[in-house]
Amino acid sequence: MSPIPPPNPLPPDLAAIRDTVTRLFGATVIPAIRGYEERREFPRPLIRAMGEAGLFGAAFPEELGGTDLGFMAVAVISEEISRLRPDLGYCMNLQAMTCPFTILNWGTDEQAARFVPPLIAGERIGAFMLTEPGGGSDPAGSMRTRAVRDGDAYRISGSKQWITFAHEADTAVLFAKTDPAAGHRGITAFVIEPKSGPGYRADPIPMRNLSPVLASCAVFLDDFVVPAGNRLGEEGEGFRIAMNALEFGRLTVSARLVGAAQGCLDHALAYARERAVGGRAIGHYQMVQALIADMAAEIAAARALVRELAETMEAGRPANRIASLAKYFASRAARTAAANATEIFGGYALADEYPISMFKGFIEMLNVGEGSSNVQRVLIAEDALGYKDANRASVPARKFRAARKAAG
Numbered sequence: 044m045s046p047i048p049p050p051n052p053l054p055p056d057l058a059a060i061r062d063t064v065t066r067l068f069g070a071t072v073i074p075a076i077r078g079y080e081e082r083r084e085f086p087r088p089l090i091r092a093m094g095e096a097g098l099f100g101a102a103f104p105e106e107l108g109g110t111d112l113g114f115m116a117v118a119v120i121s122e123e124i125s126r127l128r129p130d131l132g133y134c135m136n137l138q139a140m141t142c143p144f145t146i147l148n149w150g151t152d153e154q155a156a157r158f159v160p161p162l163i164a165g166e167r168i169g170a171f172m173l174t175e176p177g178g179g180s181d182p183a184g185s186m187r188t189r190a191v192r193d194g195d196a197y198r199i200s201g202s203k204q205w206i207t208f209a210h211e212a213d214t215a216v217l218f219a220k221t222d223p224a225a226g227h228r229g230i231t232a233f234v235i236e237p238k239s240g241p242g243y244r245a246d247p248i249p250m251r252n253l254s255p256v257l258a259s260c261a262v263f264l265d266d267f268v269v270p271a272g273n274r275l276g277e278e279g280e281g282f283r284i285a286m287n288a289l290e291f292g293r294l295t296v297s298a299r300l301v302g303a304a305q306g307c308l309d310h311a312l313a314y315a316r317e318r319a320v321g322g323r324a325i326g327h328y329q330m331v332q333a334l335i336a337d338m339a340a341e342i343a344a345a346r347a348l349v350r351e352l353a354e355t356m357e358a359g360r361p362a363n364r365i366a367s368l369a370k371y372f373a374s375r376a377a378r379t380a381a382a383n384a385t386e387i388f389g390g391y392a393l394a395d396e397y398p399i400s401m402f403k404g405f406i407e408m409l410n411v412g413e414g415s416s417n418v419q420r421v422l423i424a425e426d427a428l429g430y431k432d433a434n435r436a437s438v439p440a441r442k443f444r445a446a447r448k449a450a451g
């Protein structure tokens with residue numbers, strides 16, 4: 044850890060939340076995760092412990108088991124988890140945002156009461172099933188998965204790609220076409236329970252640089268039956284719901300990128316102080332200092348953008364523009380951090396003894412998740428040129444805001 048106070052200081056209440064993460068990970072999660080990896084076992088009890096500590100509930104009202112601390116707390120928790128263990132950062136999307144928050148924001152009160160509490164408690168594992176093999180950057184154009192109404196149910200067939208935690212998921216938000224001729228207006232969202240019946244299979248995709256147990260999967264659905272009461276929103280509303288879910292997902296992903304970048308910087312600082320070459324610690328060489336300065340400056344700027352994004356969401360304002368700016372810049376800052384840390388570690392960046400290549404793998408993954416950097420650039424540039432308002436379809440956190448207001 045750095046002996047100098049980090050930039051972007053936190054007020055005491057948010058610093059206390061960050062310290063809760065640091066303590067839980069130091070005492071319980073980090074010592075235990077290696078055992079799960081060695082046994083190739085999904086770490087359900089650790090996710091449960093994170094849920095019990097309140098790490099997933101910050102964007103949810105207390106009546107659903109949340110802590111109601113708000114989006115800034117979501118960002119702080121996501122960053123700290125990812126700084127310590129970027130692999131477990133996935134949980135902030137699937138247990139705290141894209142799965143349960145989409146159900147809260149778009150579901151009925153009954154759906155929220157039924158599905159949200161066990162997800163944010165870490166009792167049930169969540170997943171978000173949008174991407175298909177035909178290309179994640181154009182989800183509407185590439186979507187081939189079909190949902191066909193059959194009495195009181197829908198029958199879903201098709202395949203999804205890259206679905207994180209799909210092999211363990213108990214509850215998932217899934218998108219399928221109910222009217223293939225209607226383009227993006229023919230997409231409908233559902234809450235599915237993968238273990239509820241036949242016709243669901245999830246095969247983990249082998250990825251050497253990422254976690255051996257927190258997998259992303261290819262998913263195959265064959266006449267999988269979902270009760271009509273599990274439809275989220277109206278038929279045809281799915282694309283809007285997906286875009287809104289990604290908008291909120293960009294908060295956790297951007298914060299996770301900042302956390303992973305800070306992790307790279309922390310490790311690089313420790314190494315630069317201790318590694319002596321030519322009779323001096325390499326931290327004394329100015330070209331190493333230049334690498335460190337670039338990391339520190341870009342991370343501080345990215346963190347400031349993520350905090351602006353959290354404030355915008357907290358205020359209930361449209362956030363898509365700032366979400367793209369934050370996600371894009373955090374990806375750049377994190378890539379700089381990974382590249383510079385690799386250079387500072389020299390050959391040891393590749394040794395399993397140090398986590399640099401693992402951080403690098405997760406930073407590359409986060410760079411594509413919730414819209415790749417290119418997709419963000421297109422959105423940012425079209426908005427700047429006045430071709431398309433980035434906030435045109437933005438939907439603020441409706442129910443969350445309403446619940447807070449009602450609570451006074």
Ligand SMILES: Cc1cc2nc3c(=O)[nH]c(=O)nc-3n(C[C@H](O)[C@H](O)[C@H](O)COP(=O)(O)OP(=O)(O)OC[C@H]3O[C@@H](n4cnc5c(N)ncnc54)[C@H](O)[C@@H]3O)c2cc1C
Nearest residue numbers: 171172173174178179180205206207259411412413415417
């Ligand atoms: C480890 C991992 C976990 C993931 N978890 C999930 C999950 O849980 N749920 C889920 O739904 N998805 C998940 N994803 C999918 C992720 O969101 C997609 O990978 C992402 O949307 C990009 O899609 P793609 O990989 O198909 O790339 P493609 O869409 O094929 O894009 C390939 C390249 O082309 C570029 N490109 C594409 N279109 C344009 C354009 N119009 N202009 C300029 N450049 C363009 C992209 O930027 C990219 O560089 C995950 C991905 C990974 C790798």
